Amino acid sequence: MKMILLGPPGAGKGTQAEILGKRLGVPVISTGNMLRTAVKNSTPIGLKAKSYMDAGGLVPDEVIIEMTKERLGEPDCASGYILDGMPRTLAQARALEESGVEFDAALSIEITDAEIEARMTGRRSCPECGAIYHVESNPPRDDGVCDGCGSALAVRDDDKPETVKNRLAVYHRETEPLKNFYGERGKLKTVNNAPGVETTTAVIVRALGI
Secondary structure, eight states: EEEEEOTTTTSSSSHHHHHHHHTTTTOEEHHHHHHOOOOHTTOOOHHHHHHHTTTOOOOOOHHHHHHHHHTSSSSTTOOEEEEEEEOOOOOHHHHHHHHTTSSSHHHHHHHHHHHHHHHTTTTEEEEOOOOOEEEETOOSSSSSSSSSTOOOOOOOOGGGGHHHHHHHHHIIITTOOOOOOHTTTTTTEEEEEOOHHHHHHHHHHHHHOO
């Protein structure tokens, strides 16, 4: 199974990717982790990416595509993989296709903007130990205080309402068109987000027939 995950920020793609990766026995390839590893190991493509990062710029699509193709060519990807965070745009999807990278399925987790906003803006994190809470679904014992270390909880910049709205706008503008792209190729599978991680996993498993 060679698969990519689509869905807005906060849809649970990373969580589901890890669960599905273990179920299928295939690696989960995160674009961010892949980039950090290539830079850390000073590979030729990693050094190329680092030159852009050090200059404060974005790593160009062609470098990301080259890095992705290199990673997917490694032995652990021979029996399949789950690509998380790539492609993000139609240009990236077309470039991957042109470079010979094919997918069996593009799984889209469907969830409303209102649900995402409630999920993300309700998150609270501990700056000391990294624990994550939610004001409704997983509140701390004492309001605003970490259960584990007693530190004051904070709202991460990524979870602030205006940031969440901006990230959703970018998703709808740049990434959501990928659903049509893969739908036209007969690769798109859509599932509705369900209450709870386990329930969503069960829906995904049925949709993929795994």
